[in-house]
Amino acid sequence: MNGFWLLRWPVNIAAAAMVSLVTVATMCGCDSRPTAQPAVEVATAITPARVPMSGDSATPESFSTSGPLVAEQQADVAAQRDGRVVQVAVDIGDHVRKGQLMALLDDRALHAACDEEKAKVASLQAQVKEWQSQEQVDGADLRRADALRADRILSDEDWEHVKYKLAETVSEVARYKADELGAEAKLEAADLQLAQSQIVAPFAGVVGRRSLRMAQEVKAGDVLFWVTAAAPLHVMFTVPESVMRAFDRGANLVLTTEDYPGLRQKGRVYRVSPVVDPASGSVQVIGEVIDPSPLLKSGMTMQVRTAGNANDAVAHVR
16 A cells, blocks of 8 residues: 555656646736736837827927018009009119109199199289288378377268278288188199109009000009019918917028029018917918018018028028
């Protein structure tokens, strides 16, 4: 019996070892606690990768946009009265000075009307002076009549005659003065119409558009020219609120254009809208163009970005 047990002991030991291994394996498989993982793997498991949304991948340093160049002064030049064009003095692309003649309407009839009103004013002024002189004479006569009446040398009837003559003279002076003022007002209106015959530049700039020809009949309000100032130039653009901190007032800008690939124009933020457009989530920005290249023209589209590093050196192409 003892020998039999001794012979089976190794087999029992082996079986017991197998049972122990199975038990340990079962316990490890049934344990709900996760096994320890490296810190990097844990962080990866609990922090999902962020999917960039459209529009939010740009940073203030990399953001770029585009906008048109606009001049500070731009204006349509319209006819101020009806008339026929008798002279066109400038064309598209011409530089003009403030007050320079650009076109002329037929003003011969207005010149004649002005000359007539001037003559009428001069005649009435002479009449006023003549009656004013008579007023002084009649005033002296009345003062003498007052003295004679006081001494009972002049009757009341004669005294009243002198008094009424002075009053009549004063009335004539007032009437001719009124006529003179009326004639001067007509002369001023004729002079104004005469001045309106001359189409002049409202400010120094460049003629961008011309809409008239010789002998054309125009009406008051018809646009004849479009003039834009050559400087200063501004660029208008919008930026999303996520990068607007890079476009504070005074921030340096670099402007480029596909029309001139070698041109890198310097600018700075001039004005920033105080509100964000809730519909687009963007802010309106106006940039000032510093020492603009002569190649730049109002209306051109410029690419805009902040000047953030040494590679943003500005070089003009002239």
